[in-house]
Amino acid sequence: MDPLEDVLTLLETRGRLSAGLEAGGRWAVRFEAPEAVKFNAVRRGSCLLEVDGVDEPIGLAEGDCYLLTRPRPFTLRSDAGVVPVEAGPVFTAAEGGVARVGDGDDVFLLGGAFSFGTRAQELLLDQLPPVIHIPAGTRHAETVRWALTVIDQELTDRPMAATLVAERLAVVMLVHVLRLHLARDPHASSGWLAGLGDPVIAEALTCLHRDPARPWTVAELAHTTSVSRSTLAARFKATVGQGPLEYLTRWRIELAARQLRDGGETLAAIARSVGYGSESALSVAFKRVVGVPPGDYRRQPTMT
Structure with missing residues (x-):
C-alpha cells in the first residue's frame, strides 16, 4: 500500500451521512463545532460558508464540496446580514432525511462526517488546513461528483444496504478530496x-511503508530514489520535518501501537513484525516516542 492508503487504513477511516439541508430565500444556519471531520457538498444552488478562525467567507457553488478538519463552529448562509438560527433544532425537525430552513428549495446540501481512530489528529488532521474547498470543475472533482451522485441515489431510492454503500462511497470521496488538495497545493500541508x-x-x-521492517539506511533509500544521500536527507528533513530514519521509527511505532490496541499478538511477535530484533529494543523505542512502555499502552488502549 502507499502512505496515504496506509494511514487511512491504520486510522480505521469511516464515513457517515447526516440529514441533507434544503434552503431557500434568505437564510442562515449556525453549527456548533463538529466532533468529527465534517463535509458538505452543494448539490443545488449556492451559498456562503463562514468558519470561525478563517478570515474570509467561502463562496460555494453547485458541485462544490468542502472538508472541515478542525472542531470549529461554522455558518452556512444565503448572504450576509441574516441572523442565523441554530442547527440543532433545524436538524431535529428533519423529515425524510432532509432538514429545511428559509423559504423555498433553491439550495440543497448533502452532508456527513468522517470518523477516525485515536491517532488521527497527529497523523493526519494536524497536517491539513482547517478548510479544504473543492470547486466544481477541478481535477478529481468529476470523481467526487460521481460519488456524491451515487450517494444521493442510494439515500433517495433506498435499495438494500443503501447506507453501507453510501458510507463507503463517502470514504472514496475523502480520498479524492485529499488527492486533489495535494495536487493543487502541496505546500498547504505539512x-x-x-x-x-x-x-x-x-x-x-x-x-518505507512498503517494507517497514527492513533495516533501511539513508544510502539505500537514496539509491531507490536516484538522488545522493545528502540530497535525500536534506530534502526529506525540509519537507517532512524529520529525517527518513526518524520517520521510519515513528511509523514502526504507529504500526506497533495498532497491534497493541488490537491485543492479539505477543510483544515479541509485534517487535519482529515492525523491524525490531527484541522486545526490549521495541520497548525502548516505543517509550521514547509514545511516552509509556508498550505494556502500559496495551492496558490503556485509548491513549494517544
Whole structure:
C-alpha cells in the first residue's frame, strides 16, 4: 500500500451521512463545532460558508464540496446580514432525511462526517488546513461528483444496504478530496502529507511503508530514489520535518501501537513484525516516542 492508503487504513477511516439541508430565500444556519471531520457538498444552488478562525467567507457553488478538519463552529448562509438560527433544532425537525430552513428549495446540501481512530489528529488532521474547498470543475472533482451522485441515489431510492454503500462511497470521496488538495497545493500541508507532493520524497515514503521492517539506511533509500544521500536527507528533513530514519521509527511505532490496541499478538511477535530484533529494543523505542512502555499502552488502549 502507499502512505496515504496506509494511514487511512491504520486510522480505521469511516464515513457517515447526516440529514441533507434544503434552503431557500434568505437564510442562515449556525453549527456548533463538529466532533468529527465534517463535509458538505452543494448539490443545488449556492451559498456562503463562514468558519470561525478563517478570515474570509467561502463562496460555494453547485458541485462544490468542502472538508472541515478542525472542531470549529461554522455558518452556512444565503448572504450576509441574516441572523442565523441554530442547527440543532433545524436538524431535529428533519423529515425524510432532509432538514429545511428559509423559504423555498433553491439550495440543497448533502452532508456527513468522517470518523477516525485515536491517532488521527497527529497523523493526519494536524497536517491539513482547517478548510479544504473543492470547486466544481477541478481535477478529481468529476470523481467526487460521481460519488456524491451515487450517494444521493442510494439515500433517495433506498435499495438494500443503501447506507453501507453510501458510507463507503463517502470514504472514496475523502480520498479524492485529499488527492486533489495535494495536487493543487502541496505546500498547504505539512509532514508526510507534504512529502507526497514531492516525487523524490514520495518514493522514499512509499519504500518505507512498503517494507517497514527492513533495516533501511539513508544510502539505500537514496539509491531507490536516484538522488545522493545528502540530497535525500536534506530534502526529506525540509519537507517532512524529520529525517527518513526518524520517520521510519515513528511509523514502526504507529504500526506497533495498532497491534497493541488490537491485543492479539505477543510483544515479541509485534517487535519482529515492525523491524525490531527484541522486545526490549521495541520497548525502548516505543517509550521514547509514545511516552509509556508498550505494556502500559496495551492496558490503556485509548491513549494517544
